[in-house]
Amino acid sequence: MKTTNEHTNRTAASFHPRAAADQAAFAQSTPPSSEGNGTESAQVRQIYESDGIAIGSLPSIEGKKRTTGRAALFIDRLGERLASERATTRLYEGLISKHRAPMPIGIGSDLVELGRLEEICAEEYRHFMLLNEAMVELGGDPTAITPSANIAAVICEGLPKVVQDPRTTFGQCLDAMLVAELADNEGWAVLVTLAAELGHEELAGQFQEAWDNEQEHLATMRELVLSREGP
Ligand SMILES: [Fe+2]
Numbered sequence: 490m491k492t493t494n495e496h497t498n499r500t501a502a503s504f505h506p507r508a509a510a511d512q513a514a515f516a517q518s519t520p521p522s523s524e525g526n527g528t529e530s531a532q533v534r535q536i537y538e539s540d541g542i543a544i545g546s547l548p549s550i551e552g553k554k555r556t557t558g559r560a561a562l563f564i565d566r567l568g569e570r571l572a573s574e575r576a577t578t579r580l581y582e583g584l585i586s587k588h589r590a591p592m593p594i595g596i597g598s599d600l601v602e603l604g605r606l607e608e609i610c611a612e613e614y615r616h617f618m619l620l621n622e623a624m625v626e627l628g629g630d631p632t633a634i635t636p637s638a639n640i641a642a643v644i645c646e647g648l649p650k651v652v653q654d655p656r657t658t659f660g661q662c663l664d665a666m667l668v669a670e671l672a673d674n675e676g677w678a679v680l681v682t683l684a685a686e687l688g689h690e691e692l693a694g695q696f697q698e699a700w701d702n703e704q705e706h707l708a709t710m711r712e713l714v715l716s717r718e719g720p
Pocket residue numbers: 574577612613616673703
């Protein structure tokens with residue numbers, strides 16, 4: 490089986506000026522098949538935007554008054570965190586599998602004990618379960634994809650692609666984990682603020698504990714990214 494090390498990177502155009510000039514000449518000789526530029530595509534988007542179709546909404550029970558304002562935002566963000574914590578748990582499961590991978594895919598796994606990754610993974614799962622319970626307690630539905638959950642999924646959709654790619658090394662996957670932890674930290678910051686503001690003191694305390702965990706996760710991932718010895 491071929492490994493990444495056997496492939497030649499042919500993307501450095503300036504290392505091969507003659508081939509780059511040939512490529513530029515070819516591009517000049519084949520003009521785009523359609524007219525226009527970015528302005529036209531923005532105009533097309535504006536047509537769709539004027540339809541005013543939202544990316545999603547909060548689920549509601551028939552006959553029950555809809556939650557609005559910051560209380561609705563709280564449910565929306567709870568849904569976002571719930572989906573994101575589930576996704577982060579899956580990311581750590583992927584990273585743990587990379588930790589066990591043979592060389593060269595396992596490169597970098599000696600930087601951290603497997604047990605530490607399993608511990609973080611278990612904390613992510615606990616965060617997910619905490620949000621599940623909080624959502625039920627507040628009368629929401631933990632299975633619902635809220636608008637913010639939808640957007641967060643799109644923002645982070647590249648992360649599992651990196652971790653699950655059989656060609657990426659353990660060390661390379663750490664960049665994806667760092668992005669996930671940065672997003673998790675910001676997500677908990679919002680939830681702690683909203684919970685306290687809306688008078689959910691107990692939840693605010695539990696969310697703060699989860700955020701404390703996330704700060705430790707972030708510190709671990711930052712340190713690992715900084716400790717890598719090669720590309
Ligand atoms: Fe988490």
